[in-house]
Amino acid sequence: MKEVSRDPEILGGTPVFAGTRVPVKTLFDHLMGGDRLDEFLEDFPTVTEAQALAVLKAAELSVEAAA
Known part of the structure; x- marks a missing residue:
């Protein structure tokens, strides 16, 4: 997902919104x-609002797929 990044150099690899901390x-x-x-x-x-909404949509789809 392009809205989220993980980098060991940024907060120890914690998933962050891309381009932010x-x-x-x-x-x-x-x-x-x-x-x-x-x-x-x-x-x-x-x-950005687009980033937040994309993350929420991905979470929604993940829950639906698990059901």
Whole structure:
């Protein structure tokens, strides 16, 4: 997935939004904490809306495939 990158030199290989140092998990943490997507994007302006939506869509498809 081009929206996510892993590099051992960036946060020890933690999956981050491509071109940023923002861990993908941070998006899910914010949403689980009750924040809206626009609030997350405001807090992390280096993450684009397209990146966040692509990650959420991939998670949705992963859950559907597991069902």
